Amino acid sequence: RRRQAEGLVEILPRVGDIRRMGGAALDLAYVACGRVDAFFEHGLATWDVAAGRVLVAEAGGTVVNLSLPRPHHEDDRLVRPLEALHELNDDAVVVAAGPGLIRQLTELLVQAGAHEGP
Template identity: 50%
Template sequence: MTPDAGHAASADLLAIARRIALDVAETALEERRRGIAVEATKSTPTDVVTAVDRDTEARIRSMILDARPDDGIFGEEDDTHVGTSGLNWVVDPIDGTVNLLYDIPAWSVSIAVVDGPPDPEHWNAVAGVVVNPVSGEVFAASAGGGAHLGDRELRVNTEVALPQALVGTGFGYAVDRRRSQAEALLHVLPRVRDIRRIGSAALDLGAVAAGRLDAFYEQGLNPWDHAAGALIVREAGGRVGGPDGGRENDRLLLAAAPSVFDQLAALLHDAGVPAD
């Protein structure tokens, strides 16, 4: 496949992902306005699932299979659907469920298409969309096609020094992990401009791409939390990586403007992130 043909295919997949994400985002917002409650818990009693999570993923899966029946689907709330095309859709129906539950307007629908297995260390992201249903903002990117917020092309901030960097992060739900993350934060916070904790990794990554944050890091993320957002950062000119200079994984995801990436990686290493 020529580069032009590859870009065209990525753009076509992005168009499908955008259409699906916008459709389910509207329905999820309507459900939130009618009121929601916790339906179940996942890893801990504070890690919750709502009916909106499950209903939204079911709608996404149905729409993907209607449009692309040979593709695989890897999501948070249901079993993996194994496809035959080599492409996998990586789906987070609601990223930021606790924000959704408390009606904090920072939750999102995240849909990505990747070439390869549903493993961020071995896939190549092709297209990704992150929609904030409350604000209506749509972050989107395709491989080689750049990143956009609506019609605006996105670029990460440039010439950022670590002491002036605004850094986003997040915390896990397990008590031991939260404790170690808080201890690491004590090392990081005095050495950067400030810290933000938004509650949706997908929106944090969109914020890095849009220059609203200079960097974002988190431990314990699942592939669906960052599949779309990491591509959006990369297509906006940012760097994304994981432990020891490798690809992002569940031990660490770091996304940042190029000028601050290495400095922040070194700072996190000094703070014991990721823990072995």
């Protein structure tokens, strides 16, 4: 939690607001319907993400796991969709947003060190 708080200190001045309203499934549904712009959280289980990932994708958004190893090109990791739930682990940092925001948000999280997990 300390690392998450340190990341938030870096992020807060650069975003409008950060809210925590409930479970990850609800937060992902809110991203899908446009009620909130984006979502990120550390250490989710597969059941926290399974349904919400589908909702976000069907709405045109993207769900990524920032803790995955970097693929061939460094920037590809920032927008690589979470394709399989087995990719989640205790270090997973799940990020969801619409297509116009996902790259900006993931870059911000990486700059703030929030992608490194708790």
